[in-house]
Structure formats: structure tokens, C-alpha cells
Amino acid sequence: MRLKYRWLVIVCLLSSLSLSAIAQNGWKAGTAKINITPKENMWMAGFASRTRPSEGAMHDLWLKALALEDQNGYRSLLITGDIIGFFKNISDDIRDQIAAKHGLSRAQIILNSSHTHSGPVLDNASLDIIYPVSEAERNKIMTYTASFKGEVIALAEMAFRNLEPVTLYSGNGVTRFQVNRRNNDVSTLTKVSELKGPQDYAVPVIKIASSDNQLKAIVFGYACHPTVLNGYEWSGDYPGFTQIALEKQYPGAMAMFFQGAGGDQNALPRNTVPLAKQYGLQLAASVTRVLEEDMKILSPVLTTSYNEVDLLFAKSPDKNELKKMADTNSGYLKVWAEHMLKKVEAGATFPTTYPYPVQAWKLGDQALLSLGGELTIEYSIKLKKILGPETFIMGYSNDVMSYIPSLTILKEGGYEGNTSQMAFGLHTTWDSSIESRIIETAIKTAQQAGISVP
Amino acid sequence: MNKFSALKLLLIILISVNTVVWGQNGWKAGVARTIITPNENIWMAGYASRTQPADGKIHDLWAKAVALQDAKGNKSLLVTSDILGFPKDVSDYIREEIRKKHGLSKAQIILNSSHTHSGPVLNKALEDIYPITPDQQAKINRYTSNLASEIIKLADAALNNFEPVTLHSANGVTRFQVNRRNNPANLLTVLPELKGPNDYAVPVIKLTNAKGDIKAIIFGYACHPTVLSGLQWSGDYPGFAQIELEKNHPGATALFFQGASGDQNPLPRHTVALAKQFGFELAAAVDRVLEEEMKELSPELATSYAEIDLKFAKLPTSDDFKAARNSSINYVNKWATRLENQVKNKEKLPVSYPYPVQAWRLGNQALINLAGEVTIEYAIKIKKIFGVETFVMAYSNDVMGYIPSLTVLREGGYEGDTSQMVYGLPSVWEPSIESSIIQTAIQVGQEAGIPFP
Numbered sequence: 001m002r003l004k005y006r007w008l009v010i011v012c013l014l015s016s017l018s019l020s021a022i023a024q025n026g027w028k029a030g031t032a033k034i035n036i037t038p039k040e041n042m043w044m045a046g047f048a049s050r051t052r053p054s055e056g057a058m059h060d061l062w063l064k065a066l067a068l069e070d071q072n073g074y075r076s077l078l079i080t081g082d083i084i085g086f087f088k089n090i091s092d093d094i095r096d097q098i099a100a101k102h103g104l105s106r107a108q109i110i111l112n113s114s115h116t117h118s119g120p121v122l123d124n125a126s127l128d129i130i131y132p133v134s135e136a137e138r139n140k141i142m143t144y145t146a147s148f149k150g151e152v153i154a155l156a157e158m159a160f161r162n163l164e165p166v167t168l169y170s171g172n173g174v175t176r177f178q179v180n181r182r183n184n185d186v187s188t189l190t191k192v193s194e195l196k197g198p199q200d201y202a203v204p205v206i207k208i209a210s211s212d213n214q215l216k217a218i219v220f221g222y223a224c225h226p227t228v229l230n231g232y233e234w235s236g237d238y239p240g241f242t243q244i245a246l247e248k249q250y251p252g253a254m255a256m257f258f259q260g261a262g263g264d265q266n267a268l269p270r271n272t273v274p275l276a277k278q279y280g281l282q283l284a285a286s287v288t289r290v291l292e293e294d295m296k297i298l299s300p301v302l303t304t305s306y307n308e309v310d311l312l313f314a315k316s317p318d319k320n321e322l323k324k325m326a327d328t329n330s331g332y333l334k335v336w337a338e339h340m341l342k343k344v345e346a347g348a349t350f351p352t353t354y355p356y357p358v359q360a361w362k363l364g365d366q367a368l369l370s371l372g373g374e375l376t377i378e379y380s381i382k383l384k385k386i387l388g389p390e391t392f393i394m395g396y397s398n399d400v401m402s403y404i405p406s407l408t409i410l411k412e413g414g415y416e417g418n419t420s421q422m423a424f425g426l427h428t429t430w431d432s433s434i435e436s437r438i439i440e441t442a443i444k445t446a447q448q449a450g451i452s453v454p
Numbered sequence: 455m456n457k458f459s460a461l462k463l464l465l466i467i468l469i470s471v472n473t474v475v476w477g478q479n480g481w482k483a484g485v486a487r488t489i490i491t492p493n494e495n496i497w498m499a500g501y502a503s504r505t506q507p508a509d510g511k512i513h514d515l516w517a518k519a520v521a522l523q524d525a526k527g528n529k530s531l532l533v534t535s536d537i538l539g540f541p542k543d544v545s546d547y548i549r550e551e552i553r554k555k556h557g558l559s560k561a562q563i564i565l566n567s568s569h570t571h572s573g574p575v576l577n578k579a580l581e582d583i584y585p586i587t588p589d590q591q592a593k594i595n596r597y598t599s600n601l602a603s604e605i606i607k608l609a610d611a612a613l614n615n616f617e618p619v620t621l622h623s624a625n626g627v628t629r630f631q632v633n634r635r636n637n638p639a640n641l642l643t644v645l646p647e648l649k650g651p652n653d654y655a656v657p658v659i660k661l662t663n664a665k666g667d668i669k670a671i672i673f674g675y676a677c678h679p680t681v682l683s684g685l686q687w688s689g690d691y692p693g694f695a696q697i698e699l700e701k702n703h704p705g706a707t708a709l710f711f712q713g714a715s716g717d718q719n720p721l722p723r724h725t726v727a728l729a730k731q732f733g734f735e736l737a738a739a740v741d742r743v744l745e746e747e748m749k750e751l752s753p754e755l756a757t758s759y760a761e762i763d764l765k766f767a768k769l770p771t772s773d774d775f776k777a778a779r780n781s782s783i784n785y786v787n788k789w790a791t792r793l794e795n796q797v798k799n800k801e802k803l804p805v806s807y808p809y810p811v812q813a814w815r816l817g818n819q820a821l822i823n824l825a826g827e828v829t830i831e832y833a834i835k836i837k838k839i840f841g842v843e844t845f846v847m848a849y850s851n852d853v854m855g856y857i858p859s860l861t862v863l864r865e866g867g868y869e870g871d872t873s874q875m876v877y878g879l880p881s882v883w884e885p886s887i888e889s890s891i892i893q894t895a896i897q898v899g900q901e902a903g904i905p906f907p
Contacts, residue, residue, distance in 0.1 A: 174643075174722060175630075175731075175735065176629040176630065177628075177629065190625070190627070190655070190842045193651035193653065193830075193834050194648075194650025194651060194652060195629075195647075195648070195650075195652075196647060197646040197647025198646035199646060199647065200646070269627065272742075272746055273745075274741070274742040274743075274745035274746050277738070277741070277742065277745075278626075278738045278739055278741065278742035279738075281734065281735075281738035282738050282739075284734075285730070285732075285734035285735050285738070286731055286735075288727070288730070288734075289727040289731035292727035292730075293725055293727045381646050384644070385644075389644050
């Protein structure tokens with residue numbers, strides 16, 4: 001054997017060794033899903049305008065989990081669900097229990113809600129302000145919420161029990177059915193020749209392939225309110241249709257949708273089932289494109305980080321202001337004012353801050369930031385400017401306490417900047433430091449997770 | 455039988471009679487299709503940058519036809535095709551043959567090209583931009599004359615196969631196109647806003663036969679089929695959209711027509727996976743329209759057609775030729791040589807170009823059909839004039855060059871200026887171009903009985 005070939009053999013041997021080493025010490029992933037469609041008709045979340053409970057299902061609602069373990073045995077858990085939001089009262093309880101059972105910190109757990117407006121109402125602060133529910137309906141909500149929590153915890157266990165060797169890939173796609181709903185007039189949509197931003201058209205995708213190279217799971221996101229549908233049938237809205245389409249196209253794979261910074265983004269036009277399907281299929285087509293092209297392979301190193309930053313409230317309204325609001329308003333604003341007035345008269349003091357969750361994961365060299373609340377799109381745009389355009393941004397994670405307006409939106413006011421606070425049962429708007437506090441905390445959290453600032 | 459049931463019976467009889475009459479005097483349609491994928495690997499159309507001919511196919515190229523006949527027997531013919539464009543002489547020949555055979559005037563015929571950039575080069579179309587050998591030219595000539603006779607046969611097939619149908623129309627929406635002049639493609643992922651002008655409309659006509667089955671789906675979008683730039687035949691995103699729709703609706707023929715997409719590109723682009731994505735996105739937008747309520751079109755067809763002289767701004771001078779001869783760009787040299795030879799041979803350079811403008815009215819659905827690489831502002835203006843539900847087609851009957859809006863003309867750049875040489879035209883268009891075309895569109899629209907809303 002000539003020297004040259006001997007070297008070649010050695011190199012080949014070394015590479016096979018290193019391949020099997022990666023297979024043994026690479027990523028592991030476990031998936032699980034559970035049907036969470038309510039067994040009885042109950043009140044539907046998201047719109048104050050509904051006047052009666054649900055009437056059957058268009059398709060099932062799902063909770064899905066992805067457990068990850070890196071080459072050093074470090075773990076994390078992503079849960080996505082066809083629900084309006086993991087509110088603090090629900091999320092804290094779930095995360096505490098999962099953390100205790102599996103030895104995880106909050107940094108290692110993401111609970112993301114798709115924010116579908118065709119899912120069930122869960123117990124939270126806004127319940128009595130926006131939904132005109134009877135005592136009987138209220139009881140159904142409490143019962144569903146309690147069993148929902150149990151389902152999430154059970155799901156986490158299933159996912160961790162199913163860990164198997166996998167390879168992880170990531171890439172960003174694009175589609176453009178969302179529209180900045182604050183800066184474009186829905187009624188003239190077919191007549192305008194330009195749509196105003198800001199917007200973020202990215203479709204972040206993580207592909208999880210099992211050791212026999214079968215597609216095991218597809219994690220993907222988009223920043224757009226699932227408010228195409230406003231009827232009375234349970235539905236995941238456009239993300240529901242996307243997940244169904246992808247799971248049909250890739251038999252055996254689980255498709256998980258996460259909501260991005262869709263606070264001020266609507267799918268337009270809307271309000272018909274064929275449109276929800278259209279957008280669902282369009283999102284699925286953009287995910288398929290990413291899966292078919294070259295994706296970045298993620299080295300099996302996971303780091304996570306989590307902080308809660310105190311967001312400051314602006315000045316609270318006093319008794320006179322509340323009285324005036326109760327007298328001059330109707331609908332949820334009136335209900336809110338009366339509600340707050342009762343609290344003030346009972347001697348309650350309002351909190352001056354709110355603990356806002358900011359989280360970062362680094363999967364190989366894929367950066368992922370996960371934030372709470374109805375995050376508006378400028379946060380996504382700014383964070384990508386700071387951390388690079390390939391960064392994945394999740395909103396609606398771990399807590400949905402309110403809208404999270406950018407400074408611009410806060411100062412413009414309107415629904416996302418002002419009046420939505422009342423729909424969420426908060427006593428006042430955020431103060432002007434909101435954007436800088438969140439961005440600063442996001443940078444700190446990202447850096448703690450080892451995400452570099454390019 | 456009491457009085458009430460007798461009345462009911464009478465009503466039922468009247469309704470059935472009415473349905474029968476409607477069936478006899480309603481729309482009739484004939485649908486036909488033929489594969490036009492070249493049998494030999496000839497040069498591919500649309501890009502100057504390709505350095506070799508085609509070497510295979512992603513999927514077949516098609517020409518498709520719908521012949522229509524209204525309650526009074528008025529006829530029309532729409533042909534759609536996976537080609538870059540029908541050059542004037544090819545289009546004139548095809549339309550003349552169809553006139554002789556079937557008695558249809560130019561007003562009654564639309565030859566639309568999807569403008570796919572993964573189809574074959576035709577004779578006398580953008581001839582200066584491709585590095586073509588005589589052997590390649592012979593293949594192109596063979597293909598071109600063959601295509602013309604295939605389309606004439608296609609017209610025969612459609613016009614000889616009428617059956618009763620109902621027609622419905624409506625507009626959908628999708629947004630994978632981007633105004634390519636006003637947005638830098640390389641910054642696309644970091645731009646928080648895309649500049650217009652755009653037209654996101656997806657016009658759809660549904661033809662349903664007497665059994666209630668969808669017989670044909672005619673749909674459009676204003677966006678260059680330039681996702682793909684490889685060496686395999688493909689209809690690009692419209693090809694994928696048509697395949698998907700025909701899969702979703704077995705037995706139906708899906709016909710794509712190109713809109714005013716002169717300045718609209720699908721972005722991002724250049725991968726097969728993206729061509730599929732945009733094809734599926736367009737198909738999803740069409741399926742949504744088909745699933746929702748559509749406007750039923752009464753069986754009344756009116757057509758109108760005019761050719762106007764679009765004026766060139768000036769004739770090139772000997773200095774222009776000299777500069778062009780010294781250019782480093784190959785097609786610019788060729789342009790100078792060819793036009794200078796024409797001048798030397800005492801051939802007059804044209805001062806204007808006969809530009810076709812056409813209108814169809816199907817019941818109360820207005821359709822304005824233009825030629826050339828029409829930029830999007832024409833669609834926007836025509837819809838302001840005739841209503842947002844108007845359908846606007848471009849790349850029909852002749853593709854002689856870009857048709858810039860006044861704004862694009864004055865800004866210059868590719869669509870306003872330099873593309874004229876690519877097309878072998880003597881100079882840029884005159885600033886009267888936009889008002890001439892819009893004024894003529896109004897005139898033919900009115901002749902076809904299309905009202906101002």
C-alpha cells in the first residue's frame with residue numbers, strides 16, 4: 001500500500017469514528033401531542049363580540065411538545081398550543097411543576113400559544129371584562145383550565161420519555177399574507193397600491209430529523225394574528241390549517257407552530273374559512289420550501305437563559321377619572337372602569353410594575369428569543385438588527401399579560417398602545433421605558449445564552 | 455289539488471322551463487390543451503446570461519385555449535401559453551389564420567403568454583441578446599413555425615367542442631410579487647416595508663359544465679415568472695400553480711394569464727423550491743376564490759380592439775450608433791449594427807409602433823387586455839377608471855418591449871430606457887405613452903359596453 005492511500009484509509013477511519021461519535025453524542029429529541037379540543041361547547045377566546053358559546057369543531061385543537069437534549073445531556077422543552085395565551089396564573093403553575101419533575105429551570109421551558117381566536121377562554125384577569133359569561137359558562141372555563149394544566153404537564157413527561165437521536169437544522173423562509181393592521185386601512189385594502197410597514201415576513205423553521213433521516217418534527221413560526229376566523233367552531237385558524245397540511249405532506253412528522261411578534265399584524269383580508277385555509281396553505285408552502293432547500297445544521301450544543309424584567313406602569317387613574325370613564329364609555333371600557341372603581345373603593349392599590357419574561361435559547365449557532373405578551377413587530381425588527389436577521393423571535397410565550405407596544409405605538413396610542421390594557425384587566429398603560437427595558441434585557445439574556453452580537 | 459299546491463306546481467314548471475331555456479341560450483365553452491415542450495434542446499428565452507441551450511425539463515410547457523359563445527352566438531377565444539411572449543409576426547399570422555378559419559376578428563382573440571423565463575426562444579424575439587449559432591437559429595425557426603400551427607390546431611379544438619357552461623368571476627389576493635424597481639432584492643430580509651406600486655389581485659373566472667363540474671379555471675397574477683433561471687423547461691411559478699389546481703380539481707383545465715407585471719418580480723427567487731412555493735401560494739389564492747361566492751356572469755359577450763401608434767421619442771443619430779458600437783455590451787453593438795444597416799439600406803426606421811389594446815365584457819365582468827411588458831401602474835389606473843374588480847391582462851397579442859408608466863419612463867433604468875435596445879427598438883417611448891394607452895383603454899372599454907362605476 002502506497003503511503004498516499006494509507007493516509008486516505010486513516011482519514012476515512014477517523015471520519016467514520018467521528019460520525020458515530022456525533023450520533024452517540026449529538027442531539028436527542030422527543031415529541032408528543034395531545035388533543036385539547038373542549039369536550040363540551042364553551043366560550044371562545046379572543047373576541048369580545050361573541051354572544052354565545054362554541055358550536056362544534058372545524059378541526060381539533062392541539063398541544064404539542066418538543067423535548068431536546070444536547071450532547072452534554074442539557075435539556076429544554078418547547079410547548080406550542082392552539083390557545084389564546086399561557087397567562088401567568090396558568091404558566092407559572094405549569095412551569096413550576098415541570099421544572100420540579102424534570103429538574104429544569106424556567107430558562108429551559110418555553111410555553112408558546114398560537115393565539116388562535118377560535119380556541120377556548122382560559123381563566124385569567126380579562127375573563128370578566130371582555131366575555132359576557134354566565135356563572136355556568138364561568139365554571140366550564142375553570143374546569144377546562146384546570147384540566148388543561150394537567151394535560152400540559154402530562155405532555156411534557158411524554159416528550160421527555162420519547163428522546164431519541166436526531167439532527168437539527170434551521171432556516172428562514174418568507175411569506176406575506178400578514179398586514180400591519182395599525183398602518184393600513186382594511187376597508188381600502190384592494191384599492192391601495194402599497195402596504196405600510198413595519199412588518200416582518202420571516203418564516204423561521206427548525207427541522208428535526210431522526211437517525212434514519214426521517215422527518216420527525218417541524219417547528220415553524222410566523223408573526224401574524226390568527227384572527228381570520230371569528231365564528232363559533234373550534235379551530236387553530238390559519239396555523240391550524242398549516243399544521244394539518246404539513247402533517248399530511250410529511251406523514252409521521254409533527255408540525256409545531258409558534259407565534260411571533262404578531263401583536264399588530266393581521267391576516268388580511270379575513271373572516272372566511274377559505275381565507276384561513278388559503279393562508280394556512282401559503283404558510284405550509286413557505287415551510288416546505290425551507291425544508292426542500294439547504295438548511296443550516298445545528299451543532300448539538302444548547303444554552304438557555306431567562307430573566308424577568310420589571311416593566312413599569314404609567315400613572316394609575318384616580319377615582320374621579322375612573323368615574324368619568326364609567327359614565328362616558330360603553331362596552332368593555334365601561335366594564336373595566338367599574339371594575340377598577342370597585343377595587344379603588346375597596347382600598348386596593350395597583351402594582352407599579354409587572355414581571356415580564358424574556359428568554360433566549362441557542363441551538364448550535366441558531367439564536368432564538370422568546371418574549372411574553374402580544375409583542376408588536378418592531379421588537380422583532382430591532383432584535384434582528386441587533387442579533388442578526390437569521391434570529392428567530394417568538395412572542396406570546398410563557399405569559400400573555402397585555403400587548404407589548406413599541407415606543408412608537410405606545411405614543412400613538414390606539415388599541416395596541418392604550419385601550420387593550422383595559423381589555424387585559426390592567427389598570428393603566430405601560431410607561432415610556434417599555435421598549436428600551438425589553439430590548440436591553442433581551443440583549444443581556446441573549447449574551448447570557450452565548451448568542452453573539454454580530 | 456287545492457289552489458295553493460296548483461300554484462306551487464305551476465311555479466315549479468315555470469322554473470324548470472326557465473332552466474331549460476337558460477341552458478340553451480346561456481354560455482357555451484370549448485376547452486383544449488396541448489403540450490408545447492420543445493422536442494429538441496433549443497435556446498431558452500428571457501435571460502441574456504444563459505450560455506447553453508436547455509438540457510431537460512422540470513415539467514411540460516402547455517398552450518391552452520378556452521373558446522366562449524354567448525346567448526346570441528357571439529364568440530371569443532382565449533389562448534394562454536408557457537412562453538415568453540408572442541412576437542408580432544407570429545401573433546398576426548396565428549390571428550389571421552383563426553380569422554380565416556373561424557371568422558373571429560382580432561377583437562375576439564386574445565393570445566396571452568405567461569412570460570415564463572424557462573421556455574423556448576421564438577424567432578424575431580429579443581434576437582440580439584442570445585449568443586445563438588446558425589444551428590440554434592434553425593431549431594428556433596422550426597419550433598416557432600411548429601408552435602404557430604399547434605396554436606391554430608388548439609383554436610380549432612376549442613372552437614369545435616362547445617358545451618353549455620356557467621361563468622363566474624371574482625378577485626382573490628396574494629403577495630409574493632415585489633416591485634422590483636423600488637425594493638433592493640439584496641436587502642429584502644431586512645426591509646420592514648416594501649415599496650409599491652403593487653397590485654396584489656388574483657383575477658379568477660370559473661367555467662362550470664351542466665353537470666356542475668369545474669371545466670376550466672382561468673386565473674391571473676401580475677408577476678414576472680423569473681423565479682427560475684436554470685436550463686430546464688418550466689412554466690415557472692404559473693406552471694406549478696396550474697399543475698396544483700389541475701390536481702385539486704380533476705378534469706378541469708387551469709389557464710394562467712399574465713398581468714401588468716413589467717416591474718414585478720417574485721422575491722426571493724432562483725430556486726425550484728421557491729418556484730413551487732409561489733405556485734402553491736397562487737393556487738391557494740385561486741382555490742379560496744373558487745370556494746367562496748363568485749359573481750355569476752350573464753351570457754353576454756362584447757369585445758373591442760384598437761391598435762394605436764405609440765411614438766418613439768426620437769430616432770437614433772450617427773453619434774448614438776457610434777457610442778453603441780463602442781459599448782462593451784454585446785447586444786448594444788448588435789443593436790447599432792442592425793439599425794445602422796437598415797439606415798444604410800435606405801430602410802426607414804419606425805417612428806411609432808402599432809400597439810394593441812383590447813376589451814372584453816363577459817356579463818358584467820370587465821377585462822382590459824394590453825400588449826407588451828406592461829408596468830403595474832397601468833393596471834392600477836385602469837382599475838381606478840373601470841372599478842377595482844376589473845381584470846387586467848398584459849403580455850397579450852404582441853410583446854414588443856416594456857410599456858413603462860410615465861413615472862417609470864422618466865425615471866429611466868431598465869424598464870423605462872435600456873430595455874428598448876434589448877428589444878431592438880430605435881429609442882425610448884415618448885412621454886405621451888401612458889395617456890395614449892389609458893385613453894385608448896377607456897375607448898375600447900366603452901365600445902365593449904364597460905361602464906364607469
